[in-house]
Amino acid sequence: AQKVxxxxxxxxxxxxxxxxxxxxxxxxxxxxxxxxxxQPPSGELVFxxxxxxxxxxNEISGxxxxxxxxxxxxxxxxxxxxxxxxxxxxxxxLSQDTGxxxxxxxxxxxxxxxx
Amino acid sequence: xTGVTQSPTHLIKTRGQQVTLxxxxxxxxxxxxxxxxxxxxxxxxxxxxxxxxENGRGNFPPRFSGLQFPNYSSELNVNALELxxxxxxxxxxxxxKGQGRHGELFFGEGSRLTVL
Numbered sequence: 001a002q003k004v005x006x007x008x009x010x011x012x013x014x015x016x017x018x019x020x021x022x023x024x025x026x027x028x029x030x031x032x033x034x035x036x037x038x039q040p041p042s043g044e045l046v047f048x049x050x051x052x053x054x055x056x057x058n059e060i061s062g063x064x065x066x067x068x069x070x071x072x073x074x075x076x077x078x079x080x081x082x083x084x085x086x087x088x089x090x091x092x093x094l095s096q097d098t099g100x101x102x103x104x105x106x107x108x109x110x111x112x113x114x115x
Numbered sequence: 116x117t118g119v120t121q122s123p124t125h126l127i128k129t130r131g132q133q134v135t136l137x138x139x140x141x142x143x144x145x146x147x148x149x150x151x152x153x154x155x156x157x158x159x160x161x162x163x164x165x166x167x168x169e170n171g172r173g174n175f176p177p178r179f180s181g182l183q184f185p186n187y188s189s190e191l192n193v194n195a196l197e198l199x200x201x202x203x204x205x206x207x208x209x210x211x212k213g214q215g216r217h218g219e220l221f222f223g224e225g226s227r228l229t230v231l
Contacts (some may be wrong), residue, residue: 037222043203044205044225046223047219047221050219080213091157091158102148103150104160105157105158106157107155107161
Protein backbone atom coordinates (compact mmCIF):
# COMPACT_ATOMS: atom_id res chain seq x y z
CA ALA A 1 0.00 0.00 0.00
CA GLN A 2 1.16 3.51 -0.71
CA LYS A 3 0.78 6.51 1.53
CA VAL A 4 1.72 10.17 1.39
CA UNK A 5 1.79 12.32 4.51
CA UNK A 6 1.81 16.08 4.54
CA UNK A 7 1.88 16.93 8.21
CA UNK A 8 1.56 20.68 7.73
CA UNK A 9 -2.10 21.49 7.26
CA UNK A 10 -1.67 25.22 6.84
CA UNK A 11 1.29 27.59 6.70
CA UNK A 12 1.15 31.36 6.76
CA UNK A 13 4.15 33.49 5.79
CA UNK A 14 4.82 37.08 4.89
CA UNK A 15 5.85 37.89 1.36
CA UNK A 16 9.57 37.38 0.60
CA UNK A 17 9.96 34.76 3.32
CA UNK A 18 11.22 31.32 2.35
CA UNK A 19 8.93 28.40 3.09
CA UNK A 20 9.36 24.62 3.00
CA UNK A 21 6.50 22.20 2.53
CA UNK A 22 7.15 18.73 3.89
CA UNK A 23 6.21 15.43 2.28
CA UNK A 24 6.87 11.93 3.58
CA UNK A 25 5.86 8.87 1.63
CA UNK A 26 5.55 5.12 2.08
CA UNK A 27 5.80 2.50 -0.64
CA UNK A 28 7.09 -1.03 -1.08
CA UNK A 29 7.93 -0.45 -4.71
CA UNK A 30 11.53 0.01 -5.79
CA UNK A 31 10.52 2.08 -8.78
CA UNK A 32 8.09 4.90 -8.22
CA UNK A 33 7.46 8.52 -9.03
CA UNK A 34 6.92 11.51 -6.79
CA UNK A 35 5.11 14.69 -7.73
CA UNK A 36 4.08 18.08 -6.51
CA UNK A 37 0.88 19.71 -7.69
CA UNK A 38 -0.49 23.17 -6.94
CA GLN A 39 -4.22 23.82 -6.50
CA PRO A 40 -5.20 27.48 -6.76
CA PRO A 41 -8.68 28.63 -5.68
CA SER A 42 -10.04 27.93 -9.18
CA GLY A 43 -9.76 24.21 -8.41
CA GLU A 44 -7.64 22.66 -11.12
CA LEU A 45 -4.43 20.99 -10.06
CA VAL A 46 -1.32 22.25 -11.79
CA PHE A 47 1.66 19.94 -12.27
CA UNK A 48 4.88 21.32 -10.80
CA UNK A 49 7.44 18.54 -10.81
CA UNK A 50 8.01 14.82 -11.22
CA UNK A 51 10.90 12.88 -9.77
CA UNK A 52 11.57 9.15 -10.26
CA UNK A 53 12.94 7.00 -7.48
CA UNK A 54 16.33 6.60 -9.11
CA UNK A 55 17.00 10.29 -9.41
CA UNK A 56 17.88 11.83 -6.07
CA UNK A 57 19.31 15.00 -7.48
CA ASN A 58 17.77 18.11 -6.08
CA GLU A 59 16.10 20.36 -8.58
CA ILE A 60 15.72 24.10 -8.79
CA SER A 61 13.30 25.92 -11.03
CA GLY A 62 13.30 29.64 -10.47
CA UNK A 63 12.11 30.27 -6.90
CA UNK A 64 11.09 26.62 -6.49
CA UNK A 65 13.38 23.84 -5.32
CA UNK A 66 12.83 20.24 -4.36
CA UNK A 67 14.82 18.02 -2.02
CA UNK A 68 14.37 14.26 -2.52
CA UNK A 69 15.90 12.05 0.17
CA UNK A 70 15.26 8.37 -0.29
CA UNK A 71 16.89 7.52 3.03
CA UNK A 72 14.17 9.42 4.89
CA UNK A 73 11.40 8.86 2.30
CA UNK A 74 10.93 12.58 1.96
CA UNK A 75 10.35 14.89 -0.96
CA UNK A 76 10.24 18.44 0.35
CA UNK A 77 9.39 21.56 -1.59
CA UNK A 78 10.87 25.00 -0.89
CA UNK A 79 9.65 28.31 -2.21
CA UNK A 80 12.24 31.05 -1.96
CA UNK A 81 11.16 34.67 -1.60
CA UNK A 82 7.48 33.76 -1.51
CA UNK A 83 4.92 35.90 -3.31
CA UNK A 84 1.20 36.42 -2.81
CA UNK A 85 0.56 34.49 -6.05
CA UNK A 86 2.08 31.42 -4.40
CA UNK A 87 -0.97 31.20 -2.12
CA UNK A 88 -2.63 27.88 -2.89
CA UNK A 89 -2.96 24.32 -1.65
CA UNK A 90 0.03 22.18 -2.51
CA UNK A 91 -0.20 18.42 -2.87
CA UNK A 92 2.54 15.84 -2.85
CA UNK A 93 1.72 12.63 -4.71
CA LEU A 94 3.15 9.19 -5.38
CA SER A 95 2.69 6.79 -8.28
CA GLN A 96 3.79 3.27 -9.08
CA ASP A 97 5.61 2.59 -12.31
CA THR A 98 2.74 0.73 -13.93
CA GLY A 99 0.49 1.25 -16.92
CA UNK A 100 -2.21 2.65 -14.70
CA UNK A 101 -1.18 6.19 -13.86
CA UNK A 102 -3.03 6.53 -10.59
CA UNK A 103 -1.65 9.06 -8.16
CA UNK A 104 -1.86 8.73 -4.38
CA UNK A 105 -2.11 12.23 -2.98
CA UNK A 106 -1.34 13.60 0.44
CA UNK A 107 -3.92 15.70 2.23
CA UNK A 108 -2.31 18.92 1.09
CA UNK A 109 -0.73 21.97 2.70
CA UNK A 110 -2.52 25.29 2.40
CA UNK A 111 0.01 28.09 1.96
CA UNK A 112 -1.06 31.66 2.61
CA UNK A 113 1.37 34.37 1.68
CA UNK A 114 0.49 37.70 3.27
CA UNK A 115 1.54 40.94 1.58
CA UNK B 116 -4.23 23.79 -27.36
CA THR B 117 -7.58 23.14 -25.65
CA GLY B 118 -7.37 22.32 -21.95
CA VAL B 119 -9.49 19.94 -19.90
CA THR B 120 -13.06 21.14 -19.51
CA GLN B 121 -15.66 19.75 -17.15
CA SER B 122 -19.40 20.24 -16.83
CA PRO B 123 -21.39 21.11 -14.91
CA THR B 124 -19.28 23.22 -12.58
CA HIS B 125 -21.72 22.97 -9.69
CA LEU B 126 -24.75 20.84 -9.03
CA ILE B 127 -27.00 19.86 -6.16
CA LYS B 128 -28.68 16.49 -5.87
CA THR B 129 -30.61 14.63 -3.20
CA ARG B 130 -29.84 11.26 -1.70
CA GLY B 131 -30.73 8.35 -3.94
CA GLN B 132 -30.54 10.33 -7.17
CA GLN B 133 -28.16 9.69 -10.02
CA VAL B 134 -25.64 12.13 -11.53
CA THR B 135 -23.57 12.30 -14.71
CA LEU B 136 -20.48 14.46 -14.91
CA UNK B 137 -18.71 15.20 -18.18
CA UNK B 138 -15.15 15.82 -19.20
CA UNK B 139 -13.45 16.84 -22.43
CA UNK B 140 -9.80 15.87 -22.39
CA UNK B 141 -6.92 18.00 -23.56
CA UNK B 142 -6.31 17.82 -27.27
CA UNK B 143 -4.24 14.76 -28.17
CA UNK B 144 -4.64 13.03 -24.79
CA UNK B 145 -6.01 9.48 -24.93
CA UNK B 146 -6.25 8.65 -21.23
CA UNK B 147 -8.74 10.07 -18.76
CA UNK B 148 -8.72 9.68 -14.99
CA UNK B 149 -11.32 10.72 -12.45
CA UNK B 150 -10.59 11.77 -8.89
CA UNK B 151 -12.84 12.60 -5.95
CA UNK B 152 -11.70 15.36 -3.63
CA UNK B 153 -13.62 15.77 -0.39
CA UNK B 154 -13.39 19.12 1.36
CA UNK B 155 -9.99 19.61 2.96
CA UNK B 156 -8.62 16.36 1.57
CA UNK B 157 -6.38 15.30 -1.26
CA UNK B 158 -7.88 13.84 -4.44
CA UNK B 159 -8.62 10.12 -4.43
CA UNK B 160 -8.35 8.02 -7.57
CA UNK B 161 -11.69 6.66 -8.80
CA UNK B 162 -10.78 5.08 -12.14
CA UNK B 163 -8.99 5.57 -15.41
CA UNK B 164 -10.03 5.02 -19.02
CA UNK B 165 -7.87 4.27 -22.01
CA UNK B 166 -9.21 3.38 -25.44
CA UNK B 167 -12.75 3.38 -24.10
CA UNK B 168 -12.00 0.70 -21.50
CA GLU B 169 -11.56 0.97 -17.75
CA ASN B 170 -7.86 0.66 -17.09
CA GLY B 171 -7.63 0.63 -13.33
CA ARG B 172 -9.91 1.43 -10.44
CA GLY B 173 -9.51 2.79 -6.96
CA ASN B 174 -11.42 1.82 -3.85
CA PHE B 175 -14.86 2.98 -4.99
CA PRO B 176 -18.07 0.91 -5.16
CA PRO B 177 -19.66 -0.20 -8.44
CA ARG B 178 -22.24 2.58 -8.28
CA PHE B 179 -19.39 4.76 -9.55
CA SER B 180 -19.09 4.00 -13.25
CA GLY B 181 -17.68 5.70 -16.29
CA LEU B 182 -17.43 5.85 -20.02
CA GLN B 183 -14.88 7.04 -22.49
CA PHE B 184 -15.91 7.97 -26.01
CA PRO B 185 -13.98 7.65 -29.30
CA ASN B 186 -13.03 11.32 -29.10
CA TYR B 187 -11.50 10.57 -25.64
CA SER B 188 -14.09 12.59 -23.76
CA SER B 189 -15.47 10.90 -20.69
CA GLU B 190 -18.39 10.65 -18.29
CA LEU B 191 -18.55 9.77 -14.62
CA ASN B 192 -21.86 8.36 -13.41
CA VAL B 193 -22.78 7.95 -9.78
CA ASN B 194 -25.96 6.06 -8.85
CA ALA B 195 -27.85 6.03 -5.56
CA LEU B 196 -26.13 9.15 -4.29
CA GLU B 197 -25.13 9.29 -0.65
CA LEU B 198 -24.34 12.31 1.49
CA UNK B 199 -20.65 11.34 1.54
CA UNK B 200 -20.53 11.65 -2.25
CA UNK B 201 -20.49 15.43 -1.79
CA UNK B 202 -17.12 16.46 -3.19
CA UNK B 203 -15.21 18.07 -6.01
CA UNK B 204 -14.87 15.63 -8.90
CA UNK B 205 -11.78 16.19 -10.95
CA UNK B 206 -11.09 14.89 -14.41
CA UNK B 207 -7.51 14.60 -15.63
CA UNK B 208 -6.22 13.75 -19.06
CA UNK B 209 -2.84 12.40 -20.04
CA UNK B 210 -1.02 10.35 -22.60
CA UNK B 211 -0.72 6.58 -22.14
CA LYS B 212 2.40 4.94 -20.72
CA GLY B 213 5.29 5.36 -23.07
CA GLN B 214 3.68 8.28 -24.84
CA GLY B 215 4.29 11.04 -22.38
CA ARG B 216 5.72 11.93 -19.02
CA HIS B 217 4.44 9.55 -16.36
CA GLY B 218 2.12 11.26 -13.92
CA GLU B 219 1.92 14.56 -15.69
CA LEU B 220 -1.82 14.89 -15.52
CA PHE B 221 -3.72 17.86 -16.83
CA PHE B 222 -6.70 18.59 -14.62
CA GLY B 223 -9.94 20.38 -15.21
CA GLU B 224 -11.42 22.76 -12.66
CA GLY B 225 -13.80 20.12 -11.42
CA SER B 226 -17.50 19.61 -10.84
CA ARG B 227 -18.61 20.38 -7.31
CA LEU B 228 -21.38 18.01 -6.27
CA THR B 229 -23.50 18.64 -3.21
CA VAL B 230 -25.78 15.84 -2.04
CA LEU B 231 -28.58 16.87 0.33
